[in-house]
Amino acid sequence: MRHPLVMGNWKLNGNKHMVNELIEGLRKELSTVDGCGVAIAPPVMYLDLAKHAISGSHIALGAQNVDVNLSGAFTGEVSADMLKDIGAKYIIIGHSERRTYHHESDEFIAKKFAVLKAAGLIPVLCIGETEAENEAGKTEEVCARQLDAVLETQGAAAFEGVVVAYEPVWAIGTGKSATPAQAQAVHKFIRDHIAKKDAAIANQVIIQYGGSVNDKNAAELFTQPDIDGALVGGASLKADAFAVIVKAA
Numbered sequence: 245m246r247h248p249l250v251m252g253n254w255k256l257n258g259n260k261h262m263v264n265e266l267i268e269g270l271r272k273e274l275s276t277v278d279g280c281g282v283a284i285a286p287p288v289m290y291l292d293l294a295k296h297a298i299s300g301s302h303i304a305l306g307a308q309n310v311d312v313n314l315s316g317a318f319t320g321e322v323s324a325d326m327l328k329d330i331g332a333k334y335i336i337i338g339h340s341e342r343r344t345y346h347h348e349s350d351e352f353i354a355k356k357f358a359v360l361k362a363a364g365l366i367p368v369l370c371i372g373e374t375e376a377e378n379e380a381g382k383t384e385e386v387c388a389r390q391l392d393a394v395l396e397t398q399g400a401a402a403f404e405g406v407v408v409a410y411e412p413v414w415a416i417g418t419g420k421s422a423t424p425a426q427a428q429a430v431h432k433f434i435r436d437h438i439a440k441k442d443a444a445i446a447n448q449v450i451i452q453y454g455g456s457v458n459d460k461n462a463a464e465l466f467t468q469p470d471i472d473g474a475l476v477g478g479a480s481l482k483a484d485a486f487a488v489i490v491k492a493a
């Protein structure tokens with residue numbers, strides 16, 4: 245039986261004071277939550293600080309990126325082993341902001357997926373179509389292609405214990421969330437697509453929805469059978485809003 249996971253993607257936001265204050269708020273708001281995984285992904289600079297601040301709570305540590313290389317002359321990069329060393333568990337890869345601004349290809353993201361699995365970390369593989377692709381009726385084609393970059397090279401077994409985040413690009417940071425029915429249809433497609441290779445693994449893959457999830461729309465999204473929590477951007481920067489989303493899951 246899979247459990248929902250709500251994860252906050254803090255993106256390029258925060259400072260030491262904010263990290264401590266936000267986590268203190270989350271600890272208070274979430275002290276009684278049960279049955280839903282909770283994770284935060286602060287900027288890499290603050291992972292160690294956040295790790296100490298969440299100590300003894302059930303909030304897990306996540307990160308927003310990883311390099312494909314394990315060590316060596318790769319200035320500015322952070323390896324899977326370093327993330328593991330610092331106590332991170334869930335690592336976001338394939339976020340549309342990295343696909344767009346850093347020109348990360350499906351194949352490059354698949355390499356990150358493999359590196360994380362090899363290190364015993366959990367990839368949170370973000371997939372999703374742009375507005376133009378959506379309007380052209382290409383949502384399923386795009387999601388299948390982004391999944392296949394991993395499925396076809398690493399097999400369905402690689403998805404064991406993994407998180408997929410369906411994040412329509414047009415919904416990220418726009419205030420325009422997919423409707424529960426729209427999201428459910430794509431989540432079902434994603435699960436069915438993995439199930440073509442391995443039904444048991446597909447059934448236990450956590451498929452989060454991401455894209456303008458907030459304290460008002462979360463509960464309705466989570467009524468859908470294939471929506472297993474959320475990857476939350478903007479609303480994860482406020483302890484009370486994030487807590488409402490976690491409790492709704």
Ligand code: PEP
Nearest residue numbers: 416417454455456477478
């Ligand atoms: C995200 O960046 O993963 C995201 C879902 O952002 P927001 O919730 O702000 O749309």
